[in-house]
Amino acid sequence: MRNRWDEQEAGQFDNDLSLRAYSSRLIGSDEDLVLHGGGNTSVKTSVTDLFGDEHQVLYVKGSGWDLATMEPAGFAPVRLDVLQRMARLEALSDTEMVKQQRAAMLDPAAPNPSVEAILHAVIPCRYVDHTHADAVVALTNTPDGEQLIRQVYGNRVLVVPYVMPGFPLARKIVEMTRTTDWSALQGMVLMNHGIFTFADTARESYERMIRLVDEGERHLESNGASRLARADTSRDINHERLSRLRQAVSFVAGAPMLVRVDDSPEAIGFSELDGLESIATRGPLTPDHVIRTKRVPVIVQEDVDRSVADFIDEYKRYFLNNTDGTLQCLDPAPRWGVWPGYGIVTFGSSPAEAGIVLDTARHTIRAIQWAEALGGWRALPEKDVFNVEYWELEQAKLKAKKDRSPFHGKIALVTGAGGGIGKACVVALLEQGAVVVAVDIRGLVTSEFARTEVKTVECDVTDAGKMKKAIDTGIREFGGLDIVVSNAGTFPAGRLIEDMDDDTWNRCLAVNLSSHQTLLKYCVPYLKNGVDPAIVIVGSKNVPAPGPKASAYSAAKAGLTQLARVAALELGKFGIRVNTVHPNAVFDTDMWDDSVIRARARSYNLSVEEYKSNNVLGTKVRAVDVAGMVCEMAGPVFAKTTGAQVPVDGGNERVV
Numbered sequence: 001m002r003n004r005w006d007e008q009e010a011g012q013f014d015n016d017l018s019l020r021a022y023s024s025r026l027i028g029s030d031e032d033l034v035l036h037g038g039g040n041t042s043v044k045t046s047v048t049d050l051f052g053d054e055h056q057v058l059y060v061k062g063s064g065w066d067l068a069t070m071e072p073a074g075f076a077p078v079r080l081d082v083l084q085r086m087a088r089l090e091a092l093s094d095t096e097m098v099k100q101q102r103a104a105m106l107d108p109a110a111p112n113p114s115v116e117a118i119l120h121a122v123i124p125c126r127y128v129d130h131t132h133a134d135a136v137v138a139l140t141n142t143p144d145g146e147q148l149i150r151q152v153y154g155n156r157v158l159v160v161p162y163v164m165p166g167f168p169l170a171r172k173i174v175e176m177t178r179t180t181d182w183s184a185l186q187g188m189v190l191m192n193h194g195i196f197t198f199a200d201t202a203r204e205s206y207e208r209m210i211r212l213v214d215e216g217e218r219h220l221e222s223n224g225a226s227r228l229a230r231a232d233t234s235r236d237i238n239h240e241r242l243s244r245l246r247q248a249v250s251f252v253a254g255a256p257m258l259v260r261v262d263d264s265p266e267a268i269g270f271s272e273l274d275g276l277e278s279i280a281t282r283g284p285l286t287p288d289h290v291i292r293t294k295r296v297p298v299i300v301q302e303d304v305d306r307s308v309a310d311f312i313d314e315y316k317r318y319f320l321n322n323t324d325g326t327l328q329c330l331d332p333a334p335r336w337g338v339w340p341g342y343g344i345v346t347f348g349s350s351p352a353e354a355g356i357v358l359d360t361a362r363h364t365i366r367a368i369q370w371a372e373a374l375g376g377w378r379a380l381p382e383k384d385v386f387n388v389e390y391w392e393l394e395q396a397k398l399k400a401k402k403d404r405s406p407f408h409g410k411i412a413l414v415t416g417a418g419g420g421i422g423k424a425c426v427v428a429l430l431e432q433g434a435v436v437v438a439v440d441i442r443g444l445v446t447s448e449f450a451r452t453e454v455k456t457v458e459c460d461v462t463d464a465g466k467m468k469k470a471i472d473t474g475i476r477e478f479g480g481l482d483i484v485v486s487n488a489g490t491f492p493a494g495r496l497i498e499d500m501d502d503d504t505w506n507r508c509l510a511v512n513l514s515s516h517q518t519l520l521k522y523c524v525p526y527l528k529n530g531v532d533p534a535i536v537i538v539g540s541k542n543v544p545a546p547g548p549k550a551s552a553y554s555a556a557k558a559g560l561t562q563l564a565r566v567a568a569l570e571l572g573k574f575g576i577r578v579n580t581v582h583p584n585a586v587f588d589t590d591m592w593d594d595s596v597i598r599a600r601a602r603s604y605n606l607s608v609e610e611y612k613s614n615n616v617l618g619t620k621v622r623a624v625d626v627a628g629m630v631c632e633m634a635g636p637v638f639a640k641t642t643g644a645q646v647p648v649d650g651g652n653e654r655v656v
């Protein structure tokens with residue numbers, strides 16, 4: 001455990017609160033201490049109000065803030081005397097506690113105080129730090145946990161049996177410490193939960209945390225418990241089963257989910273442990289983790305549908321066994337899974353969410369193995385886990401975060417994604433919440449695409465082998481496929497039929513027609529496992545209204561349209577919709593440069609401006625307009641439509 005305190009850096013912070021934020025960030029930057037919003041910190045200090053009156057307050061971490069990025073604004077200032085009086089109440093409901101804490105805040109714009117505010121208030125030290133350090137929790141989650149903790153820390157810490165966080169935990173500690181000499185203590189270990197340290201300086205409180213956790217880690221090491229199973233070979237995951245698993249989980253969750261796969265040596269090693277089914281399904285590391293991971297992972301077997309069905313049966317049993325009859329069952333979908341021989345998988349409606357679950361799962365599988373080596377991994381009884389999972393305060397937090405974008409959790413693949421209509425489609429799909437596999441023959445290292453929601457693949461669409469790989473890369477990245485925008489195309493220089501050379505003809509058909517057949521061929525098996533799957537084909541006005549000198553292009557696009565119609569017929573029974581958009585005169589694409597536009601305009605005896613809006617509506621058609629139609633075709637408006645062809649061309653006299 002590294003001590004990250006830097007006296008020079010700390011010296012820049014000249015008040016209690018900014019120093020508190022600094023050492024909170026030190027804690028937050030160590031994943032072995034806390035993960036994604038876990039843990040909390042506080043400082044007791046005084047503030048002077050508008051009238052010049054001084055108040056003693058507890059600045060405590062606000063709900064929704066992450067220690068890793070903590071700032072003074074992330075702390076809620078609560079009157080210390082009110083919190084201390086609340087700690088002496090016989091009973092206090094969660095809702096009442098939150099209400100009273102808000103009422104006692106000196107800044108109504110500050111975030112809600114942590115649910116541990118009362119506990120922080122009763123500890124008679126200026127600085128208090130709380131983490132869920134892996135090593136400490138692993139020690140407590142064993143049959144002789146309490147004894148192990150006493151063996152490692154002696155009398156320096158108070159050992160607190162597991163109590164539900166919030167008011168009950170604060171009450172318990174008040175009762176336990178009526179005659180305690182706090183100055184003899186460096187911290188408290190909360191069984192199955194975590195560790196507190198405290199001191200009158202920020203540095204001492206932080207360093208006590210580091211020292212105590214470090215001693216826990218060393219105890220693991222010296223007892224040979226810190227070794228982890230590792231597999232040196234990884235097997236290729238079966239992409240079709242992966243997409244099937246994602247579909248099953250999405251249906252149960254009631255919304256499309258993404259999958260993250262971890263096939264690192266550690267993840268595979270864990271997945272191959274003897275007795276995995278027992279070890280992996282005893283419960284979470286701490287009840288706090290249940291919000292992210294649910295109580296247990298799904299064990300992925302050969303039959304993925306059966307595996308998910310078994311998980312749901314077990315979840316329903318757990319709910320019915322523990323509900324008091326007034327609660328509503330949450331969605332029973334798993335949040336992570338162990339796939340024997342392949343590693344671990346996590347589910348989330350965004351890459352960030354699936355990533356948070358993955359981080360949590362990685363720490364969980366390590367701590368499980370440490371505890372196993374110390375006599376046996378033992379999680380909390382499921383009733384305690386249930387009480388946190390169904391805790392009204394946690395449920396409120398989750399509800400506040402739901403994203404309602406139309407394509408949230410959906411996975412799209414766009415070919416020809418590097419420019420023009422393809423790029424506009426990527427941007428529009430991202431805006432509506434989808435993640436996108438962006439395929440283009442050019443490298444796609446642009447700022448728009450440098451984000452976790454996009455997987456770029458450089459690939460020539462006419463190379464069938466590489467296309468198959470590109471599609472599989474997307475499946476591996478996000479777990480499945482729901483939307484395919486078959487857009488890649490090329491527009492060769494105008495040429496009369498009698499002047500047409502074979503290469504131009506063949507290349508035009510290869511890109512504009514055959515590559516789309518290849519794409520569909522390889523995507524369909526995954527789309528069958530998609531969520532409301534849809535294919536959108538980018539055709540052309542040249543299909544209903546061809547032009548001279550464009551034989552290859554017009555013939556290819558006509559063939560493509562026919563391919564789409566047959567695809568609609570073949571795929572309807574799988575619920576896969578296939579629709580075609582026919583754009584015309586979209587000038588903000590790579591197919592057109594100024595000299596071509598000028599030449600075309602001249603040949604029609606029009607100015608460039610007239611030529612660009614030479615349609616029934618007299619409007620300019622842009623790539624973004626076509627992308628808008630593509631999104632509609634992939635979305636709910638076209639839920640009952642397949643085999644359709646819709647122009648986006650401002651109206652064409654030859655077609656209308």
Ligand SMILES: [Zn+2]
Pocket residue numbers: 039130131132165193194288
């Ligand atoms: Zn905690």
